[in-house]
Amino acid sequence: MDVYLHLIAQGLAIGLLTGILYVLIALGLTLIYGILHIVNFAHGEIYMLGAMGVFYGYVVLKLPFAMTLVAILVLSLLLGLVVERAFFRSLRGQWLQLVVASVGLSLIIQSLAWVAFGIQEKNVPSFFTGIVSFAGVRLPMERLVAAAVGAVLVALLYLLVYRTKVGLAMRAIEEDEETARMLGINADRVAALACAIGFALAALAGAFVAPIYSLNPGMGLEVILMSFLIIIVGGLGSITGTVLAGLLIGVLQSVGGVLVGAEAAYGLVFVVMIGVLIFRPAGLLGKA
Amino acid sequence: MKRGLLGLVISALVLLPPLGEPYVLHVAIVVLIHVVYAQALYVIMRMGYLSFGHAGYIALGGYTSALLATKLGISPWIGFLAGGIVAALFAWALGTVTLKLRGIYFSLSVFAFAEVVNAVFRAFEVFGGPAGIAAVPRPALFGTQLTTHLQFYYVVLVVSLVSLFFLYRLQWTRFGCTLLALRTRATEALAESIGINAARHKTFAFVVSCFFCGVMGAVHVHYLRFVSPFVFTFFLSTDLLVYVMVGGLGSYWGPMLGTVLLTGLGEQLFAAGYYKSLVYAVVLLVVILALPGGLISPPRIFRRGGREPAVPEAAAATAARER
Numbered sequence: 001m002d003v004y005l006h007l008i009a010q011g012l013a014i015g016l017l018t019g020i021l022y023v024l025i026a027l028g029l030t031l032i033y034g035i036l037h038i039v040n041f042a043h044g045e046i047y048m049l050g051a052m053g054v055f056y057g058y059v060v061l062k063l064p065f066a067m068t069l070v071a072i073l074v075l076s077l078l079l080g081l082v083v084e085r086a087f088f089r090s091l092r093g094q095w096l097q098l099v100v101a102s103v104g105l106s107l108i109i110q111s112l113a114w115v116a117f118g119i120q121e122k123n124v125p126s127f128f129t130g131i132v133s134f135a136g137v138r139l140p141m142e143r144l145v146a147a148a149v150g151a152v153l154v155a156l157l158y159l160l161v162y163r164t165k166v167g168l169a170m171r172a173i174e175e176d177e178e179t180a181r182m183l184g185i186n187a188d189r190v191a192a193l194a195c196a197i198g199f200a201l202a203a204l205a206g207a208f209v210a211p212i213y214s215l216n217p218g219m220g221l222e223v224i225l226m227s228f229l230i231i232i233v234g235g236l237g238s239i240t241g242t243v244l245a246g247l248l249i250g251v252l253q254s255v256g257g258v259l260v261g262a263e264a265a266y267g268l269v270f271v272v273m274i275g276v277l278i279f280r281p282a283g284l285l286g287k288a
Numbered sequence: 289m290k291r292g293l294l295g296l297v298i299s300a301l302v303l304l305p306p307l308g309e310p311y312v313l314h315v316a317i318v319v320l321i322h323v324v325y326a327q328a329l330y331v332i333m334r335m336g337y338l339s340f341g342h343a344g345y346i347a348l349g350g351y352t353s354a355l356l357a358t359k360l361g362i363s364p365w366i367g368f369l370a371g372g373i374v375a376a377l378f379a380w381a382l383g384t385v386t387l388k389l390r391g392i393y394f395s396l397s398v399f400a401f402a403e404v405v406n407a408v409f410r411a412f413e414v415f416g417g418p419a420g421i422a423a424v425p426r427p428a429l430f431g432t433q434l435t436t437h438l439q440f441y442y443v444v445l446v447v448s449l450v451s452l453f454f455l456y457r458l459q460w461t462r463f464g465c466t467l468l469a470l471r472t473r474a475t476e477a478l479a480e481s482i483g484i485n486a487a488r489h490k491t492f493a494f495v496v497s498c499f500f501c502g503v504m505g506a507v508h509v510h511y512l513r514f515v516s517p518f519v520f521t522f523f524l525s526t527d528l529l530v531y532v533m534v535g536g537l538g539s540y541w542g543p544m545l546g547t548v549l550l551t552g553l554g555e556q557l558f559a560a561g562y563y564k565s566l567v568y569a570v571v572l573l574v575v576i577l578a579l580p581g582g583l584i585s586p587p588r589i590f591r592r593g594g595r596e597p598a599v600p601e602a603a604a605a606t607a608a609r610e611r
Contacts, residue, residue: 225403
């Protein structure tokens, strides 16, 4: 029994730490959805590119870790700007075309990645070694650091959206784009910024999980699935809802994995989503 | 003229194959199967719904028939139907919950559903686990197993022509026309105001769409003689979307055109591995950016006086803010 409780506590802690990384990716999705009204399928690929970036920067080129991170940040921001300009802007308002274009983009990035990176799984050594024990729960340092960075990024995004002028513009566009444009808000520029920030969050999340998982070009798919579930459960466009749902689903997946096995835990998460759709169709904290 | 052309195509499909080599027949079988998938997907895309998980329903149909045939020795002919029915039942269950929502919520829930279906097939040994189910038998007719490409080609041809005919006629029934009225939240409210039960119509459309995917999935599995969690993946779902969007949503013939062109092309690219998705994706993006109405619609520059594009895009624009 004691062993069981201990396992659950361990699962809970790991679940929370993983949940924060899901939150990072899901927040980018929610941010882009709020302004462009698309769910960006290519997001999982950006996460994958972030992780691959660490492998090629830190392991292959032997750059310092901080420098690798800065490079990933800059490149992902640029990629976000380019993608918004090249694909999303000309399709504004065409829901079907936009979503399908993002699927196309995802396929392009992934198939290029398979060609460029090969099928060999890649491993990145830990940036931070060591294990922290707390009340009998043992947590690897690298996961703690990743979660801490994730929490900081979430807090920064929160400040950006709710405490700055740009954030105000974002929320205005989400509320009513036409009126926002009439009031002189440059919606295209804000959309580009949202896209860039979303991409950067996903890439950084990828960078920090690089030492935790084996890397391959298909790794984005599972994460994007989880992020979709999270934004459905949390409510599209709601930052707080996304954070809550991300932590909830991270915990469900991890504790469920301990109790009933990983595949069944998948099913459990899905059941939660269906339940939310039945009783609160707009998500836990979404606007109905 | 149109009818004559159709008759010509059908008689060619019936009469020419005995002359073809097995490889050509293989391509023809694959194309026919995918045409039905795409056309079934088109049923719900016509009412403004986008599915990222039709492969899940195809897998349900395929697994049902494969399990019936290998574990219980039930004839594949019954299995085809059973596959369709199982897919339809699951579609009904998910549809009643999620079709109330518009736009992306529905798409994402179907996507999640398909991933879970795949995870379940992978997890349990009853379903063959990651290795899948091998030695799925071909159906037999008058005591002979239909083992050659040519024999099976005719099975596929009959099933797909029947399905395609049904799906074609469905559009012009009262039911099919009502689906067009459900494209946006505003028109849906209008339809409801004159007494149309929108939820029931949408659910039934989704069930029909998945039924044909299930039947064809079963046929597909009996053609491959094997099924595993890696056969009907997310990539199949997206491929189908690509076919429909590249062909164009404006007419029944759009998805068909897209499928024939791209699956034909895809077979040629098969050896090229990952380049296949790459080529598909590039074609998709080029078509979407240059011809938002798909190949079936004339390019913008040929359209007179900047006329508004056909209904789907206009509807999609209004649907953008809805869930």
